Amino acid sequence: MTAEPFGAPSPSAFEALSSDDPHAIGGYRLCALLGAGGMGRVYLAYTAGGRPVALKVVRPELAEDPGFRHRFAQEVASARRIHGFYTAQVVDAGTDATTPWLATTFVPGPSLQQVVHQHGPLPERTVLLLVAGIAEALHAIHAAGVVHRDLKPGNVLVAADGPRVIDFGIARAADANPLTGTGLRIGSPGFMAPEQALGLPATPATDVFALGALIACIGSGMPPFGDGPEPASLYRAIHEEPDLTHLPHGLHELVRLCLAKNPEDRPSTAWLIEAARNHPATGGELRISDGWLPEQVSSEIQRHTALPTTPPPPATLLDPGRSAAVAPAAPVLPAPAPDRPQxxxxxxxxxxxxxxxxxxxxxxxxxxxxxxxxxxxxxxxxxxxxxxxxxxxxxxxxxxxxxxxxxxxxxxxxxxxxxxxxxxxxxxxxxxxxxxxxxxxxxxxxxxxxxxxxxxxxxxxxxxxxxxxxxxxxxxxxxxxxxxxxxxxxxxxxxxxxxxxxxxxxxxxxxxxxxxxxxxxxxxxxxxxxxxxxxx
Structure with a gap:
C-alpha cells in the first residue's frame, strides 16, 4: 500500500524552488514547487511556448527499481489514452529518463482536501455538481481500461469550471513488495473499497466506492469510516456501515449505494450522473456556472490562478553553446534523446x-x-x-x-x-x-x-x-x-x-x-x- 502518490499542493499555492531543485526537466522550465508526496515532487513548469504544466518527478529510490519503472511506464501509457473534460490530461512523460517524470495540464485550483480543511463541508448542491463531474471523469478513465485505485479528496482539484481528477492509475506503479520498506501504500484508508483492502483485484466499482467515501467526506467534513488508525479504518470499511451522522440527509442514499460492500451492488458512473441531475438540490439541471461554489472557495481558486513570475531560464537553455562555467549550479535533468524510443x-x-x-x-x-x-x-x-x-x-x-x-x-x-x-x-x-x-x-x-x-x-x-x-x-x-x-x-x-x-x-x-x-x-x-x- 502507498501513501498519496505525488502529494497534494502545499498550503501555499506556490513554493519557491530550493537549491536542490532542478531548473529544467525534459525540456520544461521549472518555476515553483506545488507539493511533494510518497512517490515524488510536483512542480509548476512551462513548455517552451509558455504553457504551464504540472510536472511530477518520482523519488530517486523508486527510479532505481526496474519493476517500478516498468509499471510506471505502463500506467503512463494507459493514462495518455484518457481524454475527459474533468481529468487532468497527461501531455508528456519521460519514463526512460534517469529520473522518470510525468507532465499533465496545470489545473489552477486547490484540491478538495485543501478546500474542506480550510473552509469546512461544502453545500449539498456543490457536492452534487462535483459528483457529476467526478463520475464523468471516472467514466472516461474506465472507458480507457484504467481503474484509478486512489480516488480521494487530495486527488481531485477544483477549478472555476469544475473538478479535475488527477493521478488516475499512477499509484499502481508502486504496488510491489520490494517497495514496502519505503513506507508507501497503494490506496488510502478511509477511501479503499473492501475488495481493495483485502488485496483483491480493483475494478471500476472500486472507484465508485471511493467516490462514495469522497462524497461523505466533502459533505460532512469527516470520512465515513473514521480517521483513526489505518487498521481500524480498513476493518470498518470491510465489516461496518458508514457513519453519515453529519452528512446532509439528502445525500445519504447516494452514499450508501456507492459504499455497498459487494461491488456488484454499487451503481454505475452513468447512474450517478443522472441521480445528481434528478436530485431536488440541482433542480433537474447540471450546470457549472457562477455561484456553483461558495464565495470563499472561489476566492481560493483565484489565488491559484495568479501564477508566480517565471524565473529566467538557465544559461544552458538560453544558449546551448556556452561553456559549462556559466551553467546553473542546480541540476538539469536531460530530456529523452531524440533518437531513442519515446x-x-x-x-x-x-x-x-x-x-x-x-x-x-x-x-x-x-x-x-x-x-x-x-x-x-x-x-x-x-x-x-x-x-x-x-x-x-x-x-x-x-x-x-x-x-x-x-x-x-x-x-x-x-x-x-x-x-x-x-x-x-x-x-x-x-x-x-x-x-x-x-x-x-x-x-x-x-x-x-x-x-x-x-x-x-x-x-x-x-x-x-x-x-x-x-x-x-x-x-x-x-x-x-x-x-x-x-x-x-x-x-x-x-x-x-x-x-x-x-x-x-x-x-x-x-x-x-x-x-x-x-x-x-x-x-x-x-x-x-x-x-x-x-x-x-
Whole structure:
C-alpha cells in the first residue's frame, strides 16, 4: 500500500524552488514547487511556448527499481489514452529518463482536501455538481481500461469550471513488495473499497466506492469510516456501515449505494450522473456556472490562478553553446534523446524483449536439432514482400525502396515522395514496420508502426489520423492530423482497405498506411506504405 502518490499542493499555492531543485526537466522550465508526496515532487513548469504544466518527478529510490519503472511506464501509457473534460490530461512523460517524470495540464485550483480543511463541508448542491463531474471523469478513465485505485479528496482539484481528477492509475506503479520498506501504500484508508483492502483485484466499482467515501467526506467534513488508525479504518470499511451522522440527509442514499460492500451492488458512473441531475438540490439541471461554489472557495481558486513570475531560464537553455562555467549550479535533468524510443513505445518494446529472445532461442534449438526443417520455417511465404525479397525476419534487413520511387517530384506543401505503395509483411508482433526506411525490423527504428493489444502503435510524439473512409491524400493527412488527431489505431477500425497516416516524431514527414490484411497480434500483417518527405 502507498501513501498519496505525488502529494497534494502545499498550503501555499506556490513554493519557491530550493537549491536542490532542478531548473529544467525534459525540456520544461521549472518555476515553483506545488507539493511533494510518497512517490515524488510536483512542480509548476512551462513548455517552451509558455504553457504551464504540472510536472511530477518520482523519488530517486523508486527510479532505481526496474519493476517500478516498468509499471510506471505502463500506467503512463494507459493514462495518455484518457481524454475527459474533468481529468487532468497527461501531455508528456519521460519514463526512460534517469529520473522518470510525468507532465499533465496545470489545473489552477486547490484540491478538495485543501478546500474542506480550510473552509469546512461544502453545500449539498456543490457536492452534487462535483459528483457529476467526478463520475464523468471516472467514466472516461474506465472507458480507457484504467481503474484509478486512489480516488480521494487530495486527488481531485477544483477549478472555476469544475473538478479535475488527477493521478488516475499512477499509484499502481508502486504496488510491489520490494517497495514496502519505503513506507508507501497503494490506496488510502478511509477511501479503499473492501475488495481493495483485502488485496483483491480493483475494478471500476472500486472507484465508485471511493467516490462514495469522497462524497461523505466533502459533505460532512469527516470520512465515513473514521480517521483513526489505518487498521481500524480498513476493518470498518470491510465489516461496518458508514457513519453519515453529519452528512446532509439528502445525500445519504447516494452514499450508501456507492459504499455497498459487494461491488456488484454499487451503481454505475452513468447512474450517478443522472441521480445528481434528478436530485431536488440541482433542480433537474447540471450546470457549472457562477455561484456553483461558495464565495470563499472561489476566492481560493483565484489565488491559484495568479501564477508566480517565471524565473529566467538557465544559461544552458538560453544558449546551448556556452561553456559549462556559466551553467546553473542546480541540476538539469536531460530530456529523452531524440533518437531513442519515446516513453510508451519504449515500454512496449521492453515488454516484447523476452518474447523475442525466447523465439530466437527456439529457432536456434530447432536448427540444432532438426537442421533443414528450420529452413522451411524461415522461408515461409509470410516472410517475403511483394517483390519476392526476404523480409528482415529471414535475413536481418530489407532492401531499400526501389530507386525508381525515390526521389519523386515535389508535391503539395513542399513535400516529395520517398516511396509509394511499398507492400511489407510483419511476421508477428515482435516485428515493426520501419516507416522511414521502408522495411520490417526488430526494435531498431525511430519511426515505426508496431502492434499490440488489438491495435497498431507509433512513437508517443508521433501524430496520427484516421479518415472516415475512402482514399487518403497527403492534403487530407496534413489537415486531419492537426484537427482530428487519433489517440488509438484499433484493428477493429483499420480493417482491410482502410487507410490512416502518421506524422514523424517532432517533424513534418508523413507516412500513409493502407491495411492489406486484417490486424493480428500473433500472425502476419501486411500493409502498403507511402512516405512523403518534407523539404525542411
Amino acid at each position: 516513453p510508451a513505445a519504449a515500454t512496449r518494446r521492453a515488454a516484447t524483449t523476452a518474447r523475442r529472445r525466447a523465439r530466437i532461442a527456439l529457432l536456434t534449438t530447432a536448427a540444432f536439432l532438426v537442421g533443414g526443417a528450420t529452413i522451411f520455417v524461415l522461408l515461409n511465404s509470410a516472410y517475403f514482400d511483394h517483390h519476392g525479397n526476404k523480409d528482415v525476419a529471414a535475413r536481418g534487413s530489407h532492401p531499400p525502396p526501389s530507386p525508381s520511387t525515390s526521389p519523386q517530384p515535389t508535391t503539395a506543401s513542399g513535400y516529395s515522395v520517398a516511396y509509394t505503395n511499398l507492400e511489407l509483411t510483419s511476421p508477428d508482433s515482435d516485428y515493426e514496420f520501419d516507416l522511414k526506411a521502408g522495411k520490417v525490423t526488430q526494435n531498431n527504428s525511430t519511426w515505426y508502426l508496431g502492434r499490440e493489444n488489438g491495435a497498431y502503435y507509433v512513437p508517443d510524439d508521433s501524430a496520427a489520423y484516421i479518415p472516415p473512409a475512402g482514399p487518403l491524400t497527403l492534403t487530407d493527412c496534413l489537415k486531419g492530423i492537426d484537427t482530428q488527431p487519433a489517440s488509438t489505431l484499433p484493428f477493429t477500425t483499420l480493417r482491410v482497405g482502410r487507410s490512416f497516416c502518421v506524422r514523424y516524431p517532432g517533424g513534418q514527414d508523413i507516412a500513409i498506411i493502407r491495411t492489406l490484411t486484417d490486424g493480428s497480434n500473433d500472425g502476419p500483417v501486411k500493409v502498403s506504405l507511402t512516405y512523403y518527405r518534407h523539404s525542411a
